[in-house]
Amino acid sequence: MVDGLARARECYARRAWRDAYDGFLGERDELGADDLERLAASAYLVGSNRESDEAWARAHRRHLEEDDVVGAVRCTFWLGFRLVNAAEWPEANAWIARTERLVAAASGGALARGRLDYLTGLRAAFEGDLAAAAADLERSAAIATRHADSELAALARLALGRVRIFLGDITAGIRLLDDAMLDIGSEPISPIAVGDSYCTAIDACHDLVDVRRGQAWTDGLARWCEEQPDLVPFLGLCQVHRAEFLQLKGAWVEAMAQAGLAQARLTQPFRQLAYGAALYQQGELHRLLGEFDRAEACYRDASAAGRDPQPGLALLRLRQGRVGDAVQAIDRAVSEARDPVSRSPLFAAYVEIMLSADRVIDAEKVASELTVVAASLGSPLLGAVARRAVGWVRLAEKDTRGALADLRRASDGFRDIEAPYEVACTALLIGTARAALGDAEGAEFEFEAARATFERLGARPDLARLPARAAAGLTAREVQVLRLVAQGATNRAIGSALGLSERTIDRHVSNIFTKLGVSSRAAATALAYRSNLI
Known part of the structure; x- marks a missing residue:
């Protein structure tokens, strides 16, 4: 018995959780209070929640039998x-x-x-009573700090930080998160508290669209999990967040692999709460790749697992040409989201869908709200998304020069955080604006840059949104002229439309005929349609 317990304790000390769990479980009838706590923690970390709860309850009773109320409360705390x-x-x-x-x-x-x-504050936060939650958690953090309990202090500050964020005090919330995560990296804290702290902090970054902190803490959690391959509660969620950041950075193949691993991890030994998030992330990647049937299946399964499939499903409907369904879906999602943190992830999709439905006023209203939210959250990514939304609305309102300024700022923001897909989507809008201003060559540069990124990523739906590429040696301006020729416009009318002289148009038409090897406007038009030039 002693040898078995000694081995279990040694496994526990080196964080071999499965071996520790099996070792303590084999001696369960002989365990004292401290070893019962070790069994409870090991069981939780390998996903055996029932055994964990039973061990905490037994340890609690054993502490009471020994008149150790402090130990008894510690057990009720972890159970709660x-x-x-x-x-x-x-x-x-x-x-x-x-x-x-x-x-x-x-x-x-x-x-x-x-x-x-802490427990009553956490419960109040889940129930939506944020004022009560803040009061209890602040008191818990103060007591823990006064008594040098770094573990409880970190947990309380993290929970309080999220509550402050939901109350709208973003700066104070982030400060609490940063302070707590310093302790997680430097103080002797139990593995349950470490894993939960990382997940709480990363979830807060997700709410705030804080890419830099979120990626840093996700990388930290990944390194911590890699040292403990037996972990169940945290690794799956870590893989979901890694998939999100890989998608943002343009590593879509790796992102899909991480999302698939997360889905598998989150079903064993039981289906965990983040399972729906893993399915949703897979749906997002399938949608971007143009695999619409797979995307729809993932969104449906995510919904069944408790994860709202918006805004991904609404964007899928838009790409399928079902604009009315997209409008209805995103309208419902935005109306149900009451606070800025939950509304902000929906806004970009709302603007795109409403502009596609010619509801410019609705899009403008939400783009303005998005700008305010982005400023309050201080997120560079959300700031770039907001500037693009405003530019897109201005483009729809024919304020092309104003749109171009906003879109260029958005592009700079996306480049700063290394988000190539978002840069390419913005380049598509910049190209449209430059074309509207008569800068055909500049527009073609933007379209080609977007095309190169979409082709590298495999973003087929976005490739379909690009104008046809110039071919047969035609310049971007010659393609522009050819399109107007195909519409039956005279050279004088084309010159008027493009702000060029009739003589310049005559020269462009002559060059087009020479490059296409034709001698008439009708033949040029027919060849252009056959070659998909227009």
Whole structure:
């Protein structure tokens, strides 16, 4: 028995969670309170929640038998922690009530009060009572700091940071996140707290569209998980977030692989809450690649798993030509999202869809709101998205020069964060604006840059949105003239439309005939249509 326990403890110390779990489980009837806590933690980390809950409950009772109220409250804390995060409310409320009774007996010390405040604050946050959550979590953080409990202090600050963000105090929320994550990287903190802290911080970055912090903390979580291959609760979610950042950086093949790994990881040994997010991420990549049937299946499954499939599904409907369905879907999603944090991921899709439906006023209103939200959140990515949305609206309103200025700023923002797909989508709009201003050569430069990125990524739906590439040696201006020739316009009318002299148009038409090897406008038009030049 001693040798078995010694091996289990050694496995626990080197974070070999599966071996530790198996070792403690084999000695379960002989375990003392401390080893029962180790069994509970190991069980949680390998995904055996039922065994974990039972071990925490046994450890709690053993501590009470030994008159160790501090240890008993520690066990009720971790039980409540898991149950609240899993939204298992009857059991969660029961263990919180047990903690309240122990704290009320004034025998658990000040830290017991801090643990209780954390649990009630976390519960209030889940229930939407943000004011109560902030008060309890702030009190918990203060108690933990006063008693030098770095683990509880970090957990409380992280939760409080998210609450502050949802209350609109973005700066204070981010400051709390940064402060807490310093402790996660430097203080001796339990693996459950470390994993949960990373996930909480990364989720906050997702809400804030904070790419730099989110990527840094996702990389940190990935390194931490790689050292512990037995982990179940955190690795799948880590892979979802890695897929999101890989998609943004243009590594779509790797992103799809990570999303697939996340889906598999999040189903074993039971389906976890982030399973729907993994499916949604796969749907996004299939949509961008033009694999619409696969995208639709992923969005449907994500919805069944509890993840709202918007805005991806609405954008899929738009690409399928089902504009009315896209409008209805994005309208519903935006109307149901009440706070800026949950509305902001929907706004870019809303603007694109409304402009496609000729609802320019609706698009303008949301683009303005997006600008305000981007400024309040301080997100460079969201700022670039907002500037592109405003530019797109101005383009629709024929304010082409104003649109071009906004779109160029948006392109610079996307380049700064190395988001090649977003740069290419913006180049498509810049090219459209430059063409409208008569700068055919400049427009072609933009279109070709976008085409090169779309081809590299395999973004077939976006390739279809580009103007036909000049061929047969025609310049961008000659293609522009040929299109007007094909519409039956005279050289004088073409010159008037393009702001050029009739003599210049005569020269362009002559060059077109020579390059295409034809001698009439009708033959040039027919060849252009056969060759898909217009």
